Amino acid sequence: MKDAQNKPEWLTDEVREHLRRVAYDFHVRAFGEEMARVNFLPLAERRRYVAEMMDHALRKGVKFDKPALGVTP
Amino acid sequence: MPLAYAELENFYEGLVARARSRGIPCAITSGMACVAFGVAQATKDCDLLCAPDLAGEFLKLLQESSLGGQGPHYRGHLTAPLDSRWLRGGWTSHFMWKVPDLEAYLDVFGVAPRGSVPWESDVAGFYAGLHTVAEMKRTNRERDWPFTTALGVKLLEAGDPRGWLHLFNFEVLVQTAEKLRCPETMVTLRPALALLTGPDERLELALKGEVEFWNRLDQLRLKVYERAVRPYLLAVKADVRSRNPSLEVQHEVRLEHAESVLPTSPLCQYGIERLIAEAKDQAARFLPAGALEWLPDARGCFSFLAE
Numbered sequence: 001m002k003d004a005q006n007k008p009e010w011l012t013d014e015v016r017e018h019l020r021r022v023a024y025d026f027h028v029r030a031f032g033e034e035m036a037r038v039n040f041l042p043l044a045e046r047r048r049y050v051a052e053m054m055d056h057a058l059r060k061g062v063k064f065d066k067p068a069l070g071v072t073p
Numbered sequence: 074m075p076l077a078y079a080e081l082e083n084f085y086e087g088l089v090a091r092a093r094s095r096g097i098p099c100a101i102t103s104g105m106a107c108v109a110f111g112v113a114q115a116t117k118d119c120d121l122l123c124a125p126d127l128a129g130e131f132l133k134l135l136q137e138s139s140l141g142g143q144g145p146h147y148r149g150h151l152t153a154p155l156d157s158r159w160l161r162g163g164w165t166s167h168f169m170w171k172v173p174d175l176e177a178y179l180d181v182f183g184v185a186p187r188g189s190v191p192w193e194s195d196v197a198g199f200y201a202g203l204h205t206v207a208e209m210k211r212t213n214r215e216r217d218w219p220f221t222t223a224l225g226v227k228l229l230e231a232g233d234p235r236g237w238l239h240l241f242n243f244e245v246l247v248q249t250a251e252k253l254r255c256p257e258t259m260v261t262l263r264p265a266l267a268l269l270t271g272p273d274e275r276l277e278l279a280l281k282g283e284v285e286f287w288n289r290l291d292q293l294r295l296k297v298y299e300r301a302v303r304p305y306l307l308a309v310k311a312d313v314r315s316r317n318p319s320l321e322v323q324h325e326v327r328l329e330h331a332e333s334v335l336p337t338s339p340l341c342q343y344g345i346e347r348l349i350a351e352a353k354d355q356a357a358r359f360l361p362a363g364a365l366e367w368l369p370d371a372r373g374c375f376s377f378l379a380e
């Protein structure tokens with residue numbers, strides 16, 4: 001990823017704001033309002049949310065296992 | 074008290090840190106990377122990219138890595154040995170730690186599926202870079218495609234024009250193009266982007282064509298490996314030593330059988346051009362005429378597989 005010093009000319013504040021709006025609208029459509037909210041949280045809060053969600057699901061017996069096929073999609 | 078998910082994350086990140094301290098390039102990818110990048114996904118498996126040439130060193134590290142007081146073991150009979158020859162050929166090695174109330178899974182890749190750049194050059198902290206993760210998400214699973222698009226936008230937000238290569242949602246592409254011009258270099262890599270220059274009804278069709286093509290390509294790819302693994306599966310399953318609790322013994326058994334019956338690079342043996350042609354043929358059966366006219370050259374997505 002580029003740091004602030006290497007920011008390309010085309011990435012103006014206006015473009016960034018536009019991309020953020022496009023992304024948020026897409027997250028709402030693709031993942032639902034709650035996950036869109038989570039995805040836009042700061043990293044530590046997002047990880048905490050996902051950890052709580054996973055722990056709750058595992059306690060309720062949800063299986064997340066993928067078959068071990070020797071190759072992965 | 075079962076292990077919490079946060080502890081698992083710390084465990085896998087610790088594994089990456091220890092591997093790197095021993096000079097083993099590696100990076101977490103797929104679902105856990107998506108969480109870190111802001112496209113949260115429910116997953117408790119860790120997919121890990123590891124430099125194939127250092128597979129032996131990584132295996133040693135795994136042997137020393139306990140979780141909840143338990144050591145790891147190979148998961149299932151289908152898993153290829155963690156050995157550079159098979160990792161370079163696109164196989165995955167599966168491991169698990171069985172701790173009370175939880176099984177922790179680790180899948181190790183040497184080559185990122187569909188990766189068009191060396192993943193070692195595209196790393197962000199503990200994780201594989203956005204571009205690599207997005208390419209890996211072009212799978213045969215419908216649920217992965219929104220992740221690809223979301224990661225594409227993240228790349229653009231980070232100032233990386235390769236984000237254009239991952240926008241597969243029509244609305245997102247059109248909305249992005251309202252404020253941003255797609256560079257010619259990206260159009261060369263992904264011809265469908267040429268349809269963004271004006272209102273062109275063919276864009277939506279081209280996107281459907283691309284997704285169906287990648288979907289078929291992944292299905293065919295998996296079938297090649299599934300066919301190649303059968304004799305190995307039978308040999309490992311029939312060998313009582315493969316159930317030995319020692320990872321070292323499990324590895325020796327798998328290596329022994331792999332050397333006699335498991336081809337190292339079945340996809341290259343099958344032929345990449347042939348695979349791509351078959352994916353196009355299959356996709357064409359389910360799409361309107363013209364949908365496949367804008368496909369990218371997918372050969373570059375297999376260039377890191379060993380012959």
